[in-house]
Amino acid sequence: MRPIDESTVPEWDADAEVVIAGYGVAGAAAAVAAAQQGAEVLVLERAGGWGGAAALSGGFIYLGGGTALQRACGYDDTPANMAAFLTAALGPGGDPHKIRLYSEGSPEHYDWLTGTCGVAFRPAFFGEPAWEAYGDEGLMYSGGENAHPFTAIADPAPRGHLPCAGPLTGAPNGEQGRGRLLMEPLVRTASRLGVTARYDTRVDGLVVAADGRVCGVRARSFGRTLHVRARRGVILTTGSFTYDEAMVGAHTPRLSGRPGAAVEEHDGISIRLGQALGAQVSHLDACEVAVGVDPQHLIRGIVVNAHGQRFINEDTYAGRIGQASLLHQGNGCWLVLDETGFEEADAATRAAEQLRTSPTVVAETPTELASAMGLPEGALESTLDLYNRHAEQGRDPVHHKAAAWLRPLKGPLGAVDLSPRTAGFALGGLTTDTEGRVLHVDGSPLPGLYAAGRATTGIATGGYASGASLGDGTFFGRRAGHEAARR
Amino acid sequence: MRPIDESTVPEWDADAEVVIAGYGVAGAAAAVAAAQQGAEVLVLERAGGWGGAAALSGGFIYLGGGTALQRACGYDDTPANMAAFLTAALGPGGDPHKIRLYSEGSPEHYDWLTGTCGVAFRPAFFGEPAWEAYGDEGLMYSGGENAHPFTAIADPAPRGHLPCAGPLTGAPNGEQGRGRLLMEPLVRTASRLGVTARYDTRVDGLVVAADGRVCGVRARSFGRTLHVRARRGVILTTGSFTYDEAMVGAHTPRLSGRPGAAVEEHDGISIRLGQALGAQVSHLDACEVAVGVDPQHLIRGIVVNAHGQRFINEDTYAGRIGQASLLHQGNGCWLVLDETGFEEADAATRAAEQLRTSPTVVAETPTELASAMGLPEGALESTLDLYNRHAEQGRDPVHHKAAAWLRPLKGPLGAVDLSPRTAGFALGGLTTDTEGRVLHVDGSPLPGLYAAGRATTGIATGGYASGASLGDGTFFGRRAGHEAARR
Numbered sequence: 001m002r003p004i005d006e007s008t009v010p011e012w013d014a015d016a017e018v019v020i021a022g023y024g025v026a027g028a029a030a031a032v033a034a035a036q037q038g039a040e041v042l043v044l045e046r047a048g049g050w051g052g053a054a055a056l057s058g059g060f061i062y063l064g065g066g067t068a069l070q071r072a073c074g075y076d077d078t079p080a081n082m083a084a085f086l087t088a089a090l091g092p093g094g095d096p097h098k099i100r101l102y103s104e105g106s107p108e109h110y111d112w113l114t115g116t117c118g119v120a121f122r123p124a125f126f127g128e129p130a131w132e133a134y135g136d137e138g139l140m141y142s143g144g145e146n147a148h149p150f151t152a153i154a155d156p157a158p159r160g161h162l163p164c165a166g167p168l169t170g171a172p173n174g175e176q177g178r179g180r181l182l183m184e185p186l187v188r189t190a191s192r193l194g195v196t197a198r199y200d201t202r203v204d205g206l207v208v209a210a211d212g213r214v215c216g217v218r219a220r221s222f223g224r225t226l227h228v229r230a231r232r233g234v235i236l237t238t239g240s241f242t243y244d245e246a247m248v249g250a251h252t253p254r255l256s257g258r259p260g261a262a263v264e265e266h267d268g269i270s271i272r273l274g275q276a277l278g279a280q281v282s283h284l285d286a287c288e289v290a291v292g293v294d295p296q297h298l299i300r301g302i303v304v305n306a307h308g309q310r311f312i313n314e315d316t317y318a319g320r321i322g323q324a325s326l327l328h329q330g331n332g333c334w335l336v337l338d339e340t341g342f343e344e345a346d347a348a349t350r351a352a353e354q355l356r357t358s359p360t361v362v363a364e365t366p367t368e369l370a371s372a373m374g375l376p377e378g379a380l381e382s383t384l385d386l387y388n389r390h391a392e393q394g395r396d397p398v399h400h401k402a403a404a405w406l407r408p409l410k411g412p413l414g415a416v417d418l419s420p421r422t423a424g425f426a427l428g429g430l431t432t433d434t435e436g437r438v439l440h441v442d443g444s445p446l447p448g449l450y451a452a453g454r455a456t457t458g459i460a461t462g463g464y465a466s467g468a469s470l471g472d473g474t475f476f477g478r479r480a481g482h483e484a485a486r487r
Numbered sequence: 488m489r490p491i492d493e494s495t496v497p498e499w500d501a502d503a504e505v506v507i508a509g510y511g512v513a514g515a516a517a518a519v520a521a522a523q524q525g526a527e528v529l530v531l532e533r534a535g536g537w538g539g540a541a542a543l544s545g546g547f548i549y550l551g552g553g554t555a556l557q558r559a560c561g562y563d564d565t566p567a568n569m570a571a572f573l574t575a576a577l578g579p580g581g582d583p584h585k586i587r588l589y590s591e592g593s594p595e596h597y598d599w600l601t602g603t604c605g606v607a608f609r610p611a612f613f614g615e616p617a618w619e620a621y622g623d624e625g626l627m628y629s630g631g632e633n634a635h636p637f638t639a640i641a642d643p644a645p646r647g648h649l650p651c652a653g654p655l656t657g658a659p660n661g662e663q664g665r666g667r668l669l670m671e672p673l674v675r676t677a678s679r680l681g682v683t684a685r686y687d688t689r690v691d692g693l694v695v696a697a698d699g700r701v702c703g704v705r706a707r708s709f710g711r712t713l714h715v716r717a718r719r720g721v722i723l724t725t726g727s728f729t730y731d732e733a734m735v736g737a738h739t740p741r742l743s744g745r746p747g748a749a750v751e752e753h754d755g756i757s758i759r760l761g762q763a764l765g766a767q768v769s770h771l772d773a774c775e776v777a778v779g780v781d782p783q784h785l786i787r788g789i790v791v792n793a794h795g796q797r798f799i800n801e802d803t804y805a806g807r808i809g810q811a812s813l814l815h816q817g818n819g820c821w822l823v824l825d826e827t828g829f830e831e832a833d834a835a836t837r838a839a840e841q842l843r844t845s846p847t848v849v850a851e852t853p854t855e856l857a858s859a860m861g862l863p864e865g866a867l868e869s870t871l872d873l874y875n876r877h878a879e880q881g882r883d884p885v886h887h888k889a890a891a892w893l894r895p896l897k898g899p900l901g902a903v904d905l906s907p908r909t910a911g912f913a914l915g916g917l918t919t920d921t922e923g924r925v926l927h928v929d930g931s932p933l934p935g936l937y938a939a940g941r942a943t944t945g946i947a948t949g950g951y952a953s954g955a956s957l958g959d960g961t962f963f964g965r966r967a968g969h970e971a972a973r974r
Contacts, residue, residue, distance in 0.1 A: 001929040002765065093740035250769035250918065253580035253949070275928040276765040278489065282737035285772035307885050309796050328815040376884040382873045386865055397863040398794050431737065441762040442488040462740070 001269075001276050003208045004218055012216065012229040014198070016042035018484045019217055019230035021203040021270060022238035024052020025179075025470050026453025026477035028186035030235045030436075032117060033481030035193035039232060041485075043195060044219055046202040046238070046265050050187050051180070053239060053263045053425075053454075054470055058132045059178030060142055061474065062459075062467030064159035065103045067110040072123035073139045077157035079103040085154040086459055089143055089320075090468065093283055093461040101434050102459055102475055109475050110161065118185040120166025125158065128348065129295035131318060131466070132178070136164040143465025144317035148400030160467045182470060201226070206234065206273050206449070214277070214448035233448050233484030235436070237477060240454035241268025241284075242425040251284035252426055254326055260290050260423025270455035274430040277449065280441045282457045283428035288464040289322035292421035293335055296348040297357040299405050300341040302387055303418070306332030308370060308379030310387065313401040319424075319464050326422045334360075334373055335416040336380070338409040359414025369413045384409060427464065429456045436480025450484045452477035488756075488763050490695045491705055491714075499703065499716040501685070503529035505971045506704055506717035508690035508757060509725035511539020512666075512957050513940025513964035515673035517722045517923075519604060520968030522680035526719060528972075530682060531706055533689040533725070533752050537674050538667070540726055540750045540912075540941075541957055545619045546665030547629055548961065549946075549954030551646035552590045554597040559610035560626045564644035566590040572641040573946055576630055576807075577955065580770055580948040588921050589946055589962055596962050597648065605672040607653025612645060615835065616782035618805060618953070619665070623651040630952025631804035635887030647954045669957060688713070693721065693760050693936070701764070701935035720935050720971030722923070724964060727941035728755025728771075729912040738771035739913055741813055747777050747910025757942035761917045764936065767928045769944045770915035775951040776809035779908035780822055783835040784844040786892050787828040789874055790905070793819030795857060795866030797874065800888040806911075806951050813909040821847075821860055822903040823867070825896040846901025856900045871896060914951065916943045923967025937971045939964035 018034040020027045023045035034041045043050075064070060065079035083103040087094055113119040126137035133140050142160025144150055162178055163169075168185035198221065205218030207227060216229040241247040242262035248255050259266075275281060291298075295318045302310050303321055312324050325333040337345070337359070345357065363369035370380035388408035390396055396406055430438050430451045437445035438456075458472035505521040507514045510532035521528045530537075551557060552566035569590040574581055600606040613624035620627050629647025631637055649665055650656075655672035685708065692705030694714060703716040728734040729749035735742050746753075762768060778785075782805045789797050790808055799811050812820040824832070824846070832844065850856035857867035875895035877883055883893055917925050917938045924932035925943075945959035 002927070091740070092743075093736055249580055250767070251771075253578070256579075272928045275762070275767070278763040278765060280737070280762070281768070283772075284738075285770075307798070309798075311794070311796075378873055378877065379885050382869055386869045390865065398866045440489070441759045 001205065001272055003277055004205045006207050006209045006215055009207055009216070009227045011227070013226040014042060015229040015231070016040050017230070017232040018235065018481065019044065019228055020235045020237060021217060022052065022236070022453070023050035023197055024237060024239060024453060025054035025183060025186065026473035027235070027237035028183060028190055029474040029477035030237060030452055030481030031190040031195040032186060032193060033478040034485035035190060035195050037482055037485035039485035041195040042228065043197040044201040044203055044217070044228065045197060045199050048199050050197060051183055053261065053266065054473070055180045055183040056177050056263065057179035057261060057470065058466065059163050059182050060467030060470060061113070061161045061182065062142065062159050062465050062471035063106045063110050063161050064157055065106040067107045067161065069110060069121050069123055069139055069161055070157065073125040075157050077159070079106070081154045081157065082106065082159065085145055085150055088153045089150055090460040090463045090465060094459065097434050099459055102472065105475065112478070113474065117189045118166060118168035119163050119182055121161055122164045129299045129315065131295060133162055138162050138164060142317065142467050144320050147316040147402065148313045159465070179470070203238070204269065206277065212447060214446065230448070232487045233450055235480050235484055236270035236273065236430070236449070236451040236455050237453045238270045238455055239263070239266040240426045240429065241271055242266045244268040248426065251428070252287050255287050255424060255426065258423040260425060261288065262425040266425065266454070270451055271429050274438050274449065274451065277446055278440045279438050279446060280431040281429060282431045283461040284426070286427040286461055287424045288319060288427060288460070289326045289422050289424035290319055291322035291325060291418055292423070293318070293357050293416060293418065294345065294349050296345040297337060297342070297416070298335060300345050301335045301337035302383065302409065303333055303335050304380060304383060305329040306375070308375040308383050310383055310399055313396070313399040315401045315405050317465060319466065322422050322424065323464065325418055331419050331422060333418045335418060336369070336409065337414055339412045341409065342414055357416060360417040362412060362414040364412055366413065369415055373415050425454065427454070427457070427460050429454060432456045432476065434479065435483040436476050437483065450480040452480045488692065488759055490764055491692045493694050493696045493702055496694055496703070496714045498714070500713040501529060502716040502718070503527045504719040505722065505968065506531065506715055507722045507724060508704060509539065509723070509940070510537035510684055511724060511726060511940060512541035512670060512673065513724035513960035514722070515670060515677055516961040516964035517724060517939055517968030518677040518682040519673060519680060520965040521972035522677060522682050524969055524972035526972035528682040529715065530684040531688040531690055531704070531715065532684060532686050535686050537684060538670055540748065540753065541960070542667045542670040543664050543750065544666035544748060544957065545953065546650050546669050547954030547957060548600070548648045548669065549629065549646050549952050549958035550593040550597050550648050551644055552593040554594045554648065556597060556608050556610055556626055556648055557644065560612040562644050564646070566593070568641045568644065569593065569646065572632055572637055575640045576637055576952060577947040577950045581946060584921050585946055589959060592962065599965070600961065604676045605653060605655035606650050606669055608648055609651045616786045616802065618782060620649055625649050625651060629804065629954050631807050634803040634889065635800045666957070690725070691756065693764065695764070699934060701933065717935070719974045720937055722967050722971055723757035723760060723917070723936070723938040723942050724940045725757045725942055726750070726753040727913045727916065728758055729753045731755040735913065738915065739774050742774050742911060742913065745910040747912060748775065749912040753912065753941070757938055758916050761925050761936065761938065764933055765927045766925050766933060767918040768916060769918045770948040771913070773914040773948055774911045775806060775914060775947070776813045776909050776911035777806055778809035778812060778905050779910070780844050780903060780905065781832065781836050783832040784824060784829070784903070785822060787832050788822045788824035789870065789896065790820055790822050791867060791870060792816040793862070795862040795870050797870055797886055800883070800886040802888045802892050804952060806953065809909050809911065810951065812905055818906050818909055820905040822905060823856070823896065824901055826899045828896065829901055844903060847904040849899060849901040851899050853900065856902055860902050912941065914941070914944070914947050916941060919943045919963065921966065922970040923963050924970065937967040939967045
């Protein structure tokens, strides 16, 4: 892991202008952009094929500020509006330069994805509360933009862009995670531009020239050690540290044992390789946390903590509920619904084959339910009483769930234990500038070293929105590729 | 900030076996221990005199496991009992090796402080709810050991050890923070053992020999640059990064603009110097958060968040209330008390000249009070109703405040806005082993480099107890001094 002095490298086993570690979404975007600059690009991927966490994901790309897809679906958005949302919802601690650039560059980035890379999006808006669209609709809310408190901070605009099957994707839509519908065109585009890839090749060291510049990598491939020279730059894109128990324990211990939406390759090696050169890191405590319950159910019920208290509006982004539950409420949370609520939600999700959400415990009365849930005496009753009293008036002055979803919870009740259903991935990593250059703790760039994706701190430093990682991974990965090739 | 190659050092301006950066409590303990090993020790301190944050602090040292002071006050404690508390209350994410060693070594460390260093403690227990003892009592609860949920996890034992004026302290007791009564004997002991110090000397670089060993420091002193050779080792003890806005923004943004119990010298330079050599860091998000309200008031009232809900037992360590408020409840919290409560608490604190705690708003009824506080309609009323109903029965099944402090809140009410009263310091820093060696991200020690105090991650990685910083700063500072000198 310690930097390798170039003078100790026996010989270069391979050579390229730009060497990229990791062939997930950030690596693919970087590869395309570097190749567009005319650079010779070699991607080293630890797994047996390209894809990374992105290929298995839902495929959301968080874009806005007035993309062609937003306009085609009839939604207005501006970069300033988008930046206001990101600053409020994905912080605290966001980098204002990254947020501004990302918001302003979003429409063009969408055009690059569709035009240059051939990613397809169907111009249809999906409006149900859901983790993902049921069909191949291309646009949906994915971060709570249309819920309290963000409706008062920025004009609501959906920014979750979801790819569909297009001319460059082999898989028929729906057979696999839609992330593949993003990854496949990116990789095909990279190949078309001459990018080459080596698989089963795990980067585990950075080679540094006498002048301090990163000039290559060391890797293990099919049992032997390789040294690969990078004549212009090295780009680290091997993902988060979610699967490294030691790093999780040191930085975000509440996530320990709960990896989600990550892949086993997410061992934080890029972050540690950067740190070994004195790189700055940031927001290593931050994580995305999903809760494995369908939003159709969440939105119709109340979510309570181990004290029987509500703590959030249930119509917000479900990942926000997950983060609040795991990071701020001690993870002992429950969803409480009445029979009508379960029936309505089941009906809404059945056709779509979404997440099955069955009650962990059921009871005839709030007191019996609270007892079965192990909640303190009187607390759930008090919460339900206040909620129901307000819901009868179509109001939720305490947590501001929208009136459309308010209905007193009556009759037999069921509760879903959310504790075993929270899982997520780490958001923090190497501190990079807007061009993807890895920064030293003294604030200056480390020559020859670039990074992108979840190995870096991106636009989400506290909160999250679905699509932020594929979004900033492609956006800043592309900039890193461009910058590295330009040298 | 980048490592300085020894070959580029023009000449050594000074020389010692062990060079310590920072003359706060960790530096002083390291200096004494290194000198006890016979090493020639030079301490470089940025300020005009020794003391650091420790000298201005309340002087708590968190010790237990059966110290002589605990026994003299009639309290039983064991290392296992102490470790169980620390693991539960100061985590998540604590280093089990550090916690075990600290708990087991605590009684001997107390003897070292009193015997070798001449720190005095009066064997008297102070039992009032308070941030600090009113007189010169030597022992009190300082971490919520005697409150829910910790009473069920470990046998309650007070571990806040408070020094009093003794033969080695010039200041009469009570005139200054009791931290001085710890610092002064430590520094006198160091001086007696031959330790020398240079003031106005700010370390800003580490000098590294050809073999990779840290062999000195660069510093600025009275306007000029010095290079100081360290023949055995360098110990970094310049405190936390609480006053470095960039680091706070990158690691623990909720603390931004709220430094407390820290000094301006806490600029994180030790952490950044270590990082520039590839050092691992951990728990940089963690912080101690005090709330500037007297516990006599807190314990008699209810603390509610911006939703009008209670979230913690008000008889726990007040710093725990501060942490929960700022880090998990969005900092919009209030203390609500009735007239009787204010009168009782005022009476209890008046004689002691403790913190003045006056209501921000007052009202005749809960509804009027909630409105003046800007709370959502009905929420505070619901909370008070449930609390009072249970309090009448002498119970608090929701948050488990002890029966002795339960009384229905009735009649005119007052609320204290806690938002402007939260402040604290960062707990995370360089990752060290139990001997104070700074660890590289690959897990191996960085040769010649040691660290202690709040420049490092100590026993508090999430929660906090008063005395944890002076405690682990002296305990692991001492071990670092011993180890560096031993080489």
